[in-house]
Amino acid sequence: MDMFHKAKAVRLRSAHDKYLTAEEDEESVTQDRNGSSTAAKWTVEFVENLDGIIRLKSCYGKYLTATNQPFLLGMTGRKVAQTLPQRLDSSLEWEPVREGKFIKLKTRYGQFLRANGGLPPWRNSVTHDVPHRTATQDWILWDVHVVEILVAQSPVAKPPPPLVVQSDSFASNSIPPSTHSSEFASFSRQESNDSLVSSPPKGGDGRLIYFHIADEQGQIDEGFEELCITFKGNEVQELAKRLEEELGIDDVVVCTRSPLNGKLYPLRLQLPPNNATMHVIVVSTSSQVGQELAKTFAPF
Numbered sequence: 001m002d003m004f005h006k007a008k009a010v011r012l013r014s015a016h017d018k019y020l021t022a023e024e025d026e027e028s029v030t031q032d033r034n035g036s037s038t039a040a041k042w043t044v045e046f047v048e049n050l051d052g053i054i055r056l057k058s059c060y061g062k063y064l065t066a067t068n069q070p071f072l073l074g075m076t077g078r079k080v081a082q083t084l085p086q087r088l089d090s091s092l093e094w095e096p097v098r099e100g101k102f103i104k105l106k107t108r109y110g111q112f113l114r115a116n117g118g119l120p121p122w123r124n125s126v127t128h129d130v131p132h133r134t135a136t137q138d139w140i141l142w143d144v145h146v147v148e149i150l151v152a153q154s155p156v157a158k159p160p161p162p163l164v165v166q167s168d169s170f171a172s173n174s175i176p177p178s179t180h181s182s183e184f185a186s187f188s189r190q191e192s193n194d195s196l197v198s199s200p201p202k203g204g205d206g207r208l209i210y211f212h213i214a215d216e217q218g219q220i221d222e223g224f225e226e227l228c229i230t231f232k233g234n235e236v237q238e239l240a241k242r243l244e245e246e247l248g249i250d251d252v253v254v255c256t257r258s259p260l261n262g263k264l265y266p267l268r269l270q271l272p273p274n275n276a277t278m279h280v281i282v283v284s285t286s287s288q289v290g291q292e293l294a295k296t297f298a299p300f
Helices: 134-140 168-174 182-195 236-247 288-297
Strands: 007-013 019-022 029-032 042-046 054-057 063-070 078-083 094-099 102-107 112-115 126-129 143-149 207-213 227-231 252-257 264-266 278-284
Touching: 029 078, 029 126, 054 094, 102 143, 112 134, 143 207, 143 236, 207 236, 227 236, 236 252, 236 278, 252 288, 264 278, 264 288, 278 288
Parallel strands: 207 278
Antiparallel strands: 007 019, 007 042, 007 143, 019 029, 042 054, 054 063, 063 078, 078 126, 094 102, 102 112, 112 126, 207 227, 252 264, 252 278
């Protein structure tokens, strides 16, 4: 699947709005609401000679494993664990299967990674199974958040040059005030100060776009360096499409953060002239912050 081919690391959100998480005992796998923790990040590895088959490695260096151990005696679900066997066998292998905007992770034996709900001991547990009840069909659906892309997919990111303050005249030239509310028009001046940097024009090569990927709440992981692409064009919509292609995901919003209140604002219409280098934040429309932006600034 395209999103995994371009992903170095992902987070997986379940139907219960919780993230697949590697426990500190380095053996258990559960669900947790803290999607920003390192334990919720899984490194993607592709299995050689098997097209589209992946392994997922936890922050402890162990693989997401479909074991043969029953989760509860008399129940069909089997345990999912973190393991590091001497031989990397098929129990570590998962096949991503698209289901609308979600994915299902299928074992080599036809079962699916399932996030369980309900009362303890089911609550927050993760098993692999084939759901038979309609009420639990969504439990095998996962929302994939790419949190780190392969370096090979974009130019090597260089340390950004110092920020410089742009004049107010730029905002009035790049975004006509008549097309926006007064609130957003006033932010366009803040936006120029926050997200643009002084950079020599790139000519036919386009501009440099440095970007972070926001998590569910709109926060960024400062542990990751900014990623970078070279972009030819002046339309925000074109930039969003380019970033979707780079990340292998659908429906992103290109945002910047206000220096006054720290809030995210979607960029609109035209990018600044002269191929000026930009620093932006990429938000998935399916995330919590993406949905909040859609309500506040609809339509994007």
